Amino acid sequence: MTNVRSSPSTPKRELVAGTSTSTVEDVDGGLKRSITGRQLFFYTLGDVLGSGIYVLIGLVAAAVGGAFWIAFAIGVTIAAITGAAYAELVTKYPQAAGAALYVNKAFGSTALTFLTTVSFLAASFAATGSLATGFSSYFATLWAGPPALLVSLVFLFALVVVNFIGITESVVMNMLMTFVEVAGLLIVMVIGIWYIAQGEADFGVLTDISVSGNPALAVLAGIAFSFFAMTGFENTANVAEETIDPHRSFPRSLVGGMVVAGVVYVLVSMAAALTVPTDQLANSDAALLEVVRQGILPFSTDVMTTLFSIIALIAITNTTLVTVVTQPRILYGMAKEDVVPGVFAKIHATRRSPWVGLLFSAAVVAALLITGSILIEAGGGIDLVNRLALVTVVFLLAIYALVIVACLKLRGQDEDERTFRANTPLLIVGLVGNLAILGFSIYDDPTSLIWCAGLIAVGVVLFLIEYAAGSRNRSQGAARGDAGNASRKGA
Amino acid sequence: MHVIVATDGSTQSLAAARHLRSFADPQKITTISVVAVIRPLASVAFADEISEAEPPSPGEGAGSFREAAQGALDAVSAVFEHWGPTIDKQIRSGSPAAEIIKVAREYDAGLVVVAAGGRGISDAILVGSTAQRVQHYAPCPVLVVRPAPRPRKATRGKA
Numbered sequence: 055m056t057n058v059r060s061s062p063s064t065p066k067r068e069l070v071a072g073t074s075t076s077t078v079e080d081v082d083g084g085l086k087r088s089i090t091g092r093q094l095f096f097y098t099l100g101d102v103l104g105s106g107i108y109v110l111i112g113l114v115a116a117a118v119g120g121a122f123w124i125a126f127a128i129g130v131t132i133a134a135i136t137g138a139a140y141a142e143l144v145t146k147y148p149q150a151a152g153a154a155l156y157v158n159k160a161f162g163s164t165a166l167t168f169l170t171t172v173s174f175l176a177a178s179f180a181a182t183g184s185l186a187t188g189f190s191s192y193f194a195t196l197w198a199g200p201p202a203l204l205v206s207l208v209f210l211f212a213l214v215v216v217n218f219i220g221i222t223e224s225v226v227m228n229m230l231m232t233f234v235e236v237a238g239l240l241i242v243m244v245i246g247i248w249y250i251a252q253g254e255a256d257f258g259v260l261t262d263i264s265v266s267g268n269p270a271l272a273v274l275a276g277i278a279f280s281f282f283a284m285t286g287f288e289n290t291a292n293v294a295e296e297t298i299d300p301h302r303s304f305p306r307s308l309v310g311g312m313v314v315a316g317v318v319y320v321l322v323s324m325a326a327a328l329t330v331p332t333d334q335l336a337n338s339d340a341a342l343l344e345v346v347r348q349g350i351l352p353f354s355t356d357v358m359t360t361l362f363s364i365i366a367l368i369a370i371t372n373t374t375l376v377t378v379v380t381q382p383r384i385l386y387g388m389a390k391e392d393v394v395p396g397v398f399a400k401i402h403a404t405r406r407s408p409w410v411g412l413l414f415s416a417a418v419v420a421a422l423l424i425t426g427s428i429l430i431e432a433g434g435g436i437d438l439v440n441r442l443a444l445v446t447v448v449f450l451l452a453i454y455a456l457v458i459v460a461c462l463k464l465r466g467q468d469e470d471e472r473t474f475r476a477n478t479p480l481l482i483v484g485l486v487g488n489l490a491i492l493g494f495s496i497y498d499d500p501t502s503l504i505w506c507a508g509l510i511a512v513g514v515v516l517f518l519i520e521y522a523a524g525s526r527n528r529s530q531g532a533a534r535g536d537a538g539n540a541s542r543k544g545a
Numbered sequence: 546m547h548v549i550v551a552t553d554g555s556t557q558s559l560a561a562a563r564h565l566r567s568f569a570d571p572q573k574i575t576t577i578s579v580v581a582v583i584r585p586l587a588s589v590a591f592a593d594e595i596s597e598a599e600p601p602s603p604g605e606g607a608g609s610f611r612e613a614a615q616g617a618l619d620a621v622s623a624v625f626e627h628w629g630p631t632i633d634k635q636i637r638s639g640s641p642a643a644e645i646i647k648v649a650r651e652y653d654a655g656l657v658v659v660a661a662g663g664r665g666i667s668d669a670i671l672v673g674s675t676a677q678r679v680q681h682y683a684p685c686p687v688l689v690v691r692p693a694p695r696p697r698k699a700t701r702g703k704a
Contacts, residue, residue: 085635085637086637086638086639086644088585088638088639149609150609150610217588228586293585293586295583295585295590295610295611295638296638379587379588380588381588382588383588383589383590386588386589399592401555401589401594403555403557406553406554406555406587406589406592407587407588408588
């Protein structure tokens with residue numbers, strides 16, 4: 055344990071405060087924030103766009119049939135409402151902890167906060183795994199030589215190394231990658247428009263729900279998948295502290311970015327549905343490539359496929375990088391809050407990166423990828439990585455629902471005139487939507503509860519270890535989660 | 546003379562501040578600006594390893610890298626207390642080297658003090674990337690404080 059800060063704060067701090075010329079109250083003092091509203095918008099857009107559509111569109115098509123754009127539209131709307139709840143909470147508590155912090159503020163229960171964080175981490179690990187396999191399947195279209203597992207492991211390793219050395223601080227880099235992503239999706243849309251212009255489009259496909267059983271249930275399944283395509287927006291909350299004028303720019307950029315991403319998704323899924331037979335989309339590993347392969351535009355299909363693979367690789371890299379940044383950050387925050395073993399708060403002496411958390415995250419995801427590929431080889435019929443990615447949507451949905459509840463519960467607290475207020479009826483619609491998808495996911499796939507229970511059990515074991523080990527070196531009188539550190543707050 | 550002292554929350558940066566105090570003449574220094582730079586997109590935007598403050602209890606300041614930066618600023622400023630020069634504290638956000646250089650320009654600084662980075666393998670060969678960039682592009686002289694060498698050969702001789 056590295057809990058060296060258990061000594062009470064010294065009176066020194068107050069003396070220093072007396073001599074300083076600037077304080078924590080910022081605005082035009084020396085405390086310069088670096089991220090502008092526009093950069094934040096592209097950060098959100100890049101985060102959301104990269105993650106899902108390249109990998110997931112096939113799954114949604116399989117669940118719903120030709121009308122899968124409806125699923126995208128609804129999934130996107132619910133996600134955007136959830137984003138509004140995040141935006142309201144961020145303007146109240148502009149700190150990096152995200153959902154865990156809000157849940158803690160609203161319910162004040164350490165156990166619930168802990169579970170929220172662990173579930174979020176599990177979802178994040180699974181998403182990273184899913185993205186890495188997505189990367190390898192696009193990579194295979196460029197160069198089919200190396201085995202998929204090796205590609206995804208090397209990809210993961212490379213991102214971890216980049217993170218260890220110190221991520222490029224420039225948000226501009228992120229913006230450039232986002233432009234590339236948007237360009238890729240624009241190509242898909244252009245293909246769709248071209249196809250319509252040629253008069254070959256059969257608009258009947260757009261209303262075709264080709265699933266056995268209840269069409270409402272099929273659409274709900276599609277919504278659950280497309281919801282996963284929208285996740286990633288919550289990572290934006292991490293940079294709240296560094297945003298210029300967060301009260302104004304945060305709601306705009308977060309919700310605006312999500313709405314734009316949503317519109318793009320719906321249009322892209324319409325284009326895909328029109329140009330490619332639904333079952334072909336459903337059976338493809340890299341579904342959006344199928345659209346390009348149709349050879350609708352008057353360019354060489356080979357060139358287009360290569361170009362598009364590269365775009366998809368960049369998009370996936372962008373999103374995965376953000377998840378790889380987020381995981382150690384959460385572990386670091388949890389360790390600081392004395393929730394997970396303090397070793398996760400270790401910072402590398404030279405590089406200033408949280409190497410323990412990074413290695414741990416990488417190890418978990420790598421183990422996931424290896425186990426997944428062994429299971430596929432063994433022919434068990436289980437695609438572990440994507441299975442987990444779907445299972446953890448349950449976690450995310452629960453967390454999002456909780457965040458909306460927290461948002462409603464915290465109304466009237468810590469508000470000032472600059473606080474963004476999300477529309478209450480919309481929030482309730484979002485909450486109902488989240489719960490409906492959550493309920494459906496469990497109803498559709500009861501075994502996912504077993505998976506979730508297993509994942510939570512891992513977290514609880516960590517919690518118990520920390521509880522046993524951590525209580526020994528906590529200073530006397532400082533109970534877990536002690537809120538009485540008034541001296542600290544005053545300094 | 547206006548002196549900029551940069552901190553990244555590491556003990557090396559605290560040592561750098563102490564080194565400045567150990568030899569410089571406080572009469573000649575008008576103001577010391579202690580600067581901490583938060584890197585918004587890094588996994589850990591700012592890690593404070595030098596302040597003696599209690600870590601925030603859950604929910605209170607949870608996840609606040611600004612508070613961590615403030616803690617580090619206070620710890621480094623404490624070194625220069627009762628020394629003479631007025632102390633000015635700054636938290637900035639962005640790329641550390643770029644922000645340190647910007648501050649130096651803004652105040653027309655006469656000296657920038659940074660820590661070289663860690664020890665270990667890099668001890669003999671490398672200077673931290675931030676220190677290196679600051680040296681190259683700063684508008685004024687730069688003091689790069691290197692960690693005290695470990696007595697490696699002495700221990701090896703005994704064994």
